[in-house]
Amino acid sequence: MHSSNITEEFQSKSFGTFEKEDLHPDVSTAHDLAYEYTKNFLNIRKSRMNSIALLGQPGCGKTHLLMAVSNNLIKRGIEVIYFPWVEGWTEICEDYKLMPERVRRLQRAEVLFIDDVYKGRDEPTKTQREQFFAIVNYRYMENLPMLISSERTIAEMCQFDEAVGSRINEMCRDYKAIINKNMELNRRLK
Ligand SMILES: Nc1ncnc2c1ncn2[C@@H]1O[C@H](COP(=O)(O)OP(=O)(O)OP(=O)(O)O)[C@@H](O)[C@H]1O
Numbered sequence: 001m002h003s004s005n006i007t008e009e010f011q012s013k014s015f016g017t018f019e020k021e022d023l024h025p026d027v028s029t030a031h032d033l034a035y036e037y038t039k040n041f042l043n044i045r046k047s048r049m050n051s052i053a054l055l056g057q058p059g060c061g062k063t064h065l066l067m068a069v070s071n072n073l074i075k076r077g078i079e080v081i082y083f084p085w086v087e088g089w090t091e092i093c094e095d096y097k098l099m100p101e102r103v104r105r106l107q108r109a110e111v112l113f114i115d116d117v118y119k120g121r122d123e124p125t126k127t128q129r130e131q132f133f134a135i136v137n138y139r140y141m142e143n144l145p146m147l148i149s150s151e152r153t154i155a156e157m158c159q160f161d162e163a164v165g166s167r168i169n170e171m172c173r174d175y176k177a178i179i180n181k182n183m184e185l186n187r188r189l190k
């Protein structure tokens, strides 16, 4: 658990602790998709469309649902590495000597959960661009699944890097939910 960057808080997020009453249809769809993905994982994991993306509105449960997916896979003995975008890059960039090894680990993990892709108002840095492409392209070539959450749509990702955005789009084609921006769905504001 520790080596996957998975905390106790993370472990508490499950489908069981996700309230399903009175959900907005967009969130309900995201829940059902995450649940289906978990159920079908073993059948699809080696295929091209083996990944899931939950995109859009902040605070509506995207990370919670992908943590639920992760916890379920880990219980079944599948390795999941958690890479929170902002903290993950800070760690990778703090030691350039360790960078190749850290990036290699993200490339090769059985399942990689990238949380909050392209977070922040700024453009990604040159290092982020290069290394993120290296990670996504490796996983694309090797058919290794990714769990992706982001406030951004695929089109917005493509504005930063079309090579990355289009690979993510293809890998998540069967399991992609977009929760349209609607502040009422932000549970942190309730
Ligand atoms: N349906 C739900 N039932 C129970 N808790 C929920 C539900 N939806 C969200 N939460 C909780 O609300 C908080 C915010 O959710 P979460 O972090 O998953 O949002 P997010 O969509 O990933 O937001 P951001 O884009 O800002 O990262 C978390 O503590 C999460 O566990």
Ligand SMILES: [Mg+2]
Pocket (backbone or CB within 6 Å): 062, 063, 064, 115, 116, 149
């Ligand atoms: Mg989140």
